[in-house]
Amino acid sequence: MGAGHDHGHAHAPTTGTAAAAYRGRLRVALAITLGVMVVEIVGGVVANSLALIADAAHMATDALGLGMALLAIHFANRPPSTTRTFGYARAEILAALANCLLLLGVGGYVLYEAIQRFFTPAATEGGLMIVFGAIGLVANMISLTLLMRGQKESLNVRGAFLEVAADALGSLAVLISAAVILATGWQAADPIASLVIGLMIVPRTLKLLRETLDVLLESAPKDVDMAQVRSHILALDGVEDVHDLHAWTITSGMPVLSAHVVVRSDVLNAIGHEKMLHELQGCLGDHFDVEHCTFQLEPIGHAEHEARLCH
Numbered sequence: 001m002g003a004g005h006d007h008g009h010a011h012a013p014t015t016g017t018a019a020a021a022y023r024g025r026l027r028v029a030l031a032i033t034l035g036v037m038v039v040e041i042v043g044g045v046v047a048n049s050l051a052l053i054a055d056a057a058h059m060a061t062d063a064l065g066l067g068m069a070l071l072a073i074h075f076a077n078r079p080p081s082t083t084r085t086f087g088y089a090r091a092e093i094l095a096a097l098a099n100c101l102l103l104l105g106v107g108g109y110v111l112y113e114a115i116q117r118f119f120t121p122a123a124t125e126g127g128l129m130i131v132f133g134a135i136g137l138v139a140n141m142i143s144l145t146l147l148m149r150g151q152k153e154s155l156n157v158r159g160a161f162l163e164v165a166a167d168a169l170g171s172l173a174v175l176i177s178a179a180v181i182l183a184t185g186w187q188a189a190d191p192i193a194s195l196v197i198g199l200m201i202v203p204r205t206l207k208l209l210r211e212t213l214d215v216l217l218e219s220a221p222k223d224v225d226m227a228q229v230r231s232h233i234l235a236l237d238g239v240e241d242v243h244d245l246h247a248w249t250i251t252s253g254m255p256v257l258s259a260h261v262v263v264r265s266d267v268l269n270a271i272g273h274e275k276m277l278h279e280l281q282g283c284l285g286d287h288f289d290v291e292h293c294t295f296q297l298e299p300i301g302h303a304e305h306e307a308r309l310c311h
Contacts, residue, residue: 019157036140037060043131043133049132054113062160062164072094076092100205100212103202104202114198136174162205169200219248230245233283256294258294264300
């Protein structure tokens with residue numbers, strides 16, 4: 001009497017991930033990032049500015065991160081196969097995880113170098129810092145504008161967005177430190193700006209890392225209250241119990257849910273399996289944003305014969 005059934009806006013694990021719509025914008029952001037990286041390396045060497053060099057190093061990891069994001073989108077949108085039934089959708093989440101590790105590494109390096117500069121101070125040319133910092137800030141603001149919408153829909157794009165956002169804040173810190181050096185001659189402003197850049201990178205990265213690990217550990221989507229899902233299913237006429245209730249996320253924008261629903265035989269005989277499945281899907285579709293649902297309808301007592309694995 002068991003029956004598998006799915007409804008949804010589309011079969012989520014096929015092609016067309018949330019990040020795919022932003023492929024072109026990511027390419028533009030990558031080109032801008034590479035250009036600014038080269039400019040800031042030159043500026044850092046000429047102006048002897050650790051803040052500029054630190055920001056350029058962060059730009060380099062951003063370029064790598066954006067490249068990984070684009071590569072992940074390419075793989076994530078390949079069709080599923082008989083061995084990879086969900087396709088490569090998780091590639092985007094793995095790219096987000098890799099971006100987190102890159103960001104944490106850069107943040108740690110910048111903090112270390114800034115502390116070292118306090119012990120071995122160096123003269124910094126504030127005027128040149130302002131020029132190169134302004135170029136970086138303008139370019140980063142353009143990239144942020146391109147990725148603003150996509151970061152709300154995809155963890156992969158959000159990883160790229162956070163890297164660019166950290167760069168924009170870094171460019172702003174460079175400008176402020178340069179202004180302080182020009183106005184007061186206080187050279188410590190440069191390593192302080194570097195410390196600020198590092199401290200801005202780490203907290204945002206840890207937040208993204210937590211969200212990425214939630215997906216990899218197949219936690220319930222943050223917008224889906226599993227207690228409410230259970231109560232909605234149990235509220236349907238004829239439903240006696242629900243077990244093996246699971247919800248997880250394949251990749252950003254692809255939440256899925258599965259459940260074994262125990263239904264009284266007289267109700268199933270009266271309305272039929274298809275009607276009950278439509279009621280279940282309608283119940284969840286009206287209250288929860290779940291792309292792909294699979295239900296197994298069972299008679300009372302059937303659960304006792306199932307393997308005790310993940311109830």
